[in-house]
Amino acid sequence: MSVLDVRSQVGEFLDGLGRPALIGYLPVGYPSVDDSVDAVRTMIDAGADVIELGMPYTDPVMDGPLIQTAVDAALARGTKVRDTIRAVEQVSGRGAPILIMTYWNLVLRYGVDAFARDLASAGGAGLITPDLIPDEAADWLAASDAHGLDRVFLVAPSSTPERLASTSAASRGFVYAASTMGVTGERATLGNRAEQLVADTRAAGAERVCVGVGVARPEQAAEVAGYADGVIVGTALVRTLVDAPDAATGRADLARLTSALAEGVRSAR
Structure with missing residues (x-):
């Protein structure tokens, strides 16, 4: 099977929306696996278009302190790789494509083809x-082609034109543009580097470019949606669960923020 034979699940979904998408991140296993599944359902029902499920890892080099706090708690409760596959199975088919955000060592340990097979079987998109x-x-x-999965690689403001081109060519679904250098977290301002990065990545051949790292408020989501194909929000959404006194309150706060962010994204165009 060649790359051209593989349908992009997320790409087709984004094209069908006809507008920028809200992509929401939550880690599996926080505050428990069942609670994280309920939180994802809440986020979808509140307006998230695509879900980014974080697979807990002991050395999350891209994640900021707040997400690390949630991930550490998930690991301490015994969350395993297979819990992420099971979570995908429970939330797929709800109208939002499900992508797993994972550090590569976890997939290597599981087995690359086996992970792709199990993720596809669970209804995951990539x-x-x-x-x-x-x-x-x-x-x-090879595994993503064999099992029809999308593959989202990252670019950053430091990426060379050659790196932008190679990443755009290898990605399927969209290219993830990190708005700024550094780890994830809420930012007061995003600056103009993200918009330029999106333009440069498109010029390098990317069909779709979504922006993450730093987006926390509806007005920021609207700003990014003005030039990107998708707005990725993580830390601000995770904070609603971390700061809540209990899971039910966390889900209510998560729903309110997701709805506000979705409204911001939809108001952009």
């Missing part, structure tokens, strides 16, 4: 791999 570059992704390129 992977976001922040610490894997296309040059070193031969096994994943």
Whole structure:
């Protein structure tokens, strides 16, 4: 099967929306696996278009302190890789494509083809791999083609034109543009580097470019949606669960913020 034979699940979904998408991130296992599944359902029902499920990892090099707090708690409760697959199975088919955000060592340990097989079987759409570059992704390129999965690679303001081109060519679904250098977290302002990065990535051949890292408020979501194909929000959504006194309150706060962010995204165009 060649790359051209593989349908992009997320790409077709984004094209069908006809507008920028709200992509919401939550880690599996916080505050428990069942609670995280309920939180994802809440987020979808409140207006998230695409879900980014974080697979807990002991060395999350891209994640900021707040997400690390949630991930550490999930690991302490015994959350495993297979819990993420089961979570995908429970939330897929609800109207929002499900992508897993994972550090590559977890997939290697599981087995690249086996992970792709099980993710596809669970109804997942693909992977976001922040610490894997296309040059070193031969096994994943083959497995994602074989099992019809999307593969989302990252670019940053420091990416060279050559890196933008190679990443755009290897990605399927969209290219993840990190708005700023550094770890995830809420930012007061995003500056103009993200908009330029989106333009440069499109010029390098990307069909769709979604922006993450730093977006926390509806007005920021509206700003990014003015030039990107999708707005990725993580830390602000996770904070609603971390700061809540109980899971039910967390879900209510999560629903309110998701709805506000979705309204911001939809108001952009």
